Amino acid sequence: MKTDSLLYRFFKTAPSIFFKLINRPELQGYKFESVEVKQTAHRIDGVFLPPENAPESPIFFSEFQFQNDPLIYHRLFAEIFMYLEQNPDFADWQAVVIFPRRSLEPTDTNYYRALLNCPQVQRFYLDELSESEGLPVSLRLLQLIVTPPRTVVNTAKQLITQAETNTDLEPALILELAITTMVYKFPQLSREEIIKMLEIASEAQQTRFYQEAREEGQRNLILRLLNRRFDSIPAETRSRLETLNSTQLEALAEALFDFTSIEDLQQWLQNL
Numbered sequence: 001m002k003t004d005s006l007l008y009r010f011f012k013t014a015p016s017i018f019f020k021l022i023n024r025p026e027l028q029g030y031k032f033e034s035v036e037v038k039q040t041a042h043r044i045d046g047v048f049l050p051p052e053n054a055p056e057s058p059i060f061f062s063e064f065q066f067q068n069d070p071l072i073y074h075r076l077f078a079e080i081f082m083y084l085e086q087n088p089d090f091a092d093w094q095a096v097v098i099f100p101r102r103s104l105e106p107t108d109t110n111y112y113r114a115l116l117n118c119p120q121v122q123r124f125y126l127d128e129l130s131e132s133e134g135l136p137v138s139l140r141l142l143q144l145i146v147t148p149p150r151t152v153v154n155t156a157k158q159l160i161t162q163a164e165t166n167t168d169l170e171p172a173l174i175l176e177l178a179i180t181t182m183v184y185k186f187p188q189l190s191r192e193e194i195i196k197m198l199e200i201a202s203e204a205q206q207t208r209f210y211q212e213a214r215e216e217g218q219r220n221l222i223l224r225l226l227n228r229r230f231d232s233i234p235a236e237t238r239s240r241l242e243t244l245n246s247t248q249l250e251a252l253a254e255a256l257f258d259f260t261s262i263e264d265l266q267q268w269l270q271n272l
Contacts, residue, residue, distance in 0.1 A: 006145060006180070007045075007046075008034060008064075009177075009220070010177060011032045011046055011048075011062070013176070014173050015032050015048065017142065017169075018096070020136055020138050021096075021139060022096055030049060030050060030051065031051075032046055033046070033049060035047045035083065044063070044079050045062055045064045046061075046062040047059065047060070047061055048062065050090075056092075057091070057092075058090070058092035059090045059093050059094075060093075060094050061079075061080050061095045062098065063076050063097045063098070065097060066099070066104070067104070069106070070106045071106075072097075073112045074112075077095075080095060093120065096121075096123075097122070097124070098126065099123065099124070100127060101125055101127045101128075101146065102125045105123065126143055126145060127146050129142070137159060137162060137163075137168045137169060138169050140155075140159060141174065141177050141181070144178065145185075149186075153197060156181070156182055156198055157198055159178050160175055160178055160198060178198070182194045219242070219244070219249060222249060222253055226256060226265065229256070229259070230261070230262045233265075240269050241269075255268055
């Protein structure tokens with residue numbers, strides 16, 4: 001799993017994490033999407049679209065840069081302004097660029113100095129966020145992405161321990177995002193091995209928030225497999241998938257490899 005896909009998962013699952021990062025927690029109702037800019041071969045990593053009932057709210061462009069790219073700002077601003085040209089009805093815009101560390105940012109930024117120094121553009125370096133103890137759990141989860149392997153297991157355990165008493169995010173989201181991040185950081189281990197490594201006890205696995213997180217993880221994996229297999233899933237079928245419980249999701253995971261068309265999936269759902 002690429003890191004930008006991991007951050008996409010974070011912000012798609014819990015948009016509030018993004019707005020806590022940029023210190024705008026009052027903004028709610030935004031929809032996070034990856035958007036394609038027509039007439040180019042590029043896709044903006046993420047766009048937070050304002051609620052339809054708040055036309056005065058800005059649109060937020062987010063870029064996740066986890067590898068060296070000296071032309072990152074050339075590409076980013078070209079994509080932003082082409083998107084705004086094609087969608088001119090937004091009242092305002094802001095851009096947020098997220099680096100794991102400052103050393104990955106290009107050193108020669110003079111070309112776009114006016115934009116980079118204006119309030120409309122913010123840059124964040126995950127390893128330079130405030131001390132962990134003073135951060136909300138949602139931002140500590142972001143830090144988990146860049147936490148060194150020698151300490152990441154203990155840090156993840158601490159976050160999971162705090163999940164049930166945390167008010168920053170739903171406990172199910174904390175657990176699922178922590179496990180997903182660890183799966184990314186230790187690709188040689190299975191999800192079940194990660195769960196054992198994090199010492200999530202069997203009794204804890206029976207709690208409501210763990211079951212909710214596990215079902216959400218299953219559902220997201222199945223949706224990715226189905227999207228890869230059939231390109232797109234009709235909205236009605238996707239809504240039906242959202243209602244499946246853990247047992248049904250496990251059955252679907254086994255059955256989907258026999259599907260040859262989206263109609264096979266729809267027939268399977270009708271037969272439940």
